[in-house]
Amino acid sequence: MKRKNNLGLEIVAILAVFIMSISILSKAFVSARSKSVDAARLSDAVTLASNGADVFLSCEDDRQIYEIFNENGNAKLGDDVTACFDDDLKADPNGAFRMDIITKENGDFIDADIVIYYRDVELYRINTGKGATR
Numbered sequence: 810m811k812r813k814n815n816l817g818l819e820i821v822a823i824l825a826v827f828i829m830s831i832s833i834l835s836k837a838f839v840s841a842r843s844k845s846v847d848a849a850r851l852s853d854a855v856t857l858a859s860n861g862a863d864v865f866l867s868c869e870d871d872r873q874i875y876e877i878f879n880e881n882g883n884a885k886l887g888d889d890v891t892a893c894f895d896d897d898l899k900a901d902p903n904g905a906f907r908m909d910i911i912t913k914e915n916g917d918f919i920d921a922d923i924v925i926y927y928r929d930v931e932l933y934r935i936n937t938g939k940g941a942t943r
Contacts, residue, residue: 854925854933857908861923862937
């Protein structure tokens with residue numbers, strides 16, 4: 810009779826170990842998925858910032874930058890240029906990504922801070938500059 814009791818305890822112990830293992834693996838997969846999504850967003854932010862820098866460097870003023878980025882009313886021109894994009898980086902006025910191009914004259918140069926946000930959280934920032942045209 811003792812053998813049956815030990816067999817029951819062994820089965821319970823094996824099940825407990827199995828359930829704990831599944832729990833640990835599940836947490837690892839959820840964490841990996843979350844990190845993968847974060848990495849993809851950061852990669853998209855770098856792409857947007859690079860595009861913003863290229864456009865800034867090729868344009869003479871904020872108006873031209875605005876005209877290049879404005880599709881479907883996704884861009885705004887004020888003191889700076891702001892453009893919004895969806896998760897696929899397509900122009901979308903309600904998109905989760907927002908790019909602010911903040912230009913400042915600095916003597917014979919024009920500096921630009923290009924800041925990328927995802928749902929109003931800053932993800933990436935670069936700074937570039939060019940000679941002022943007169």
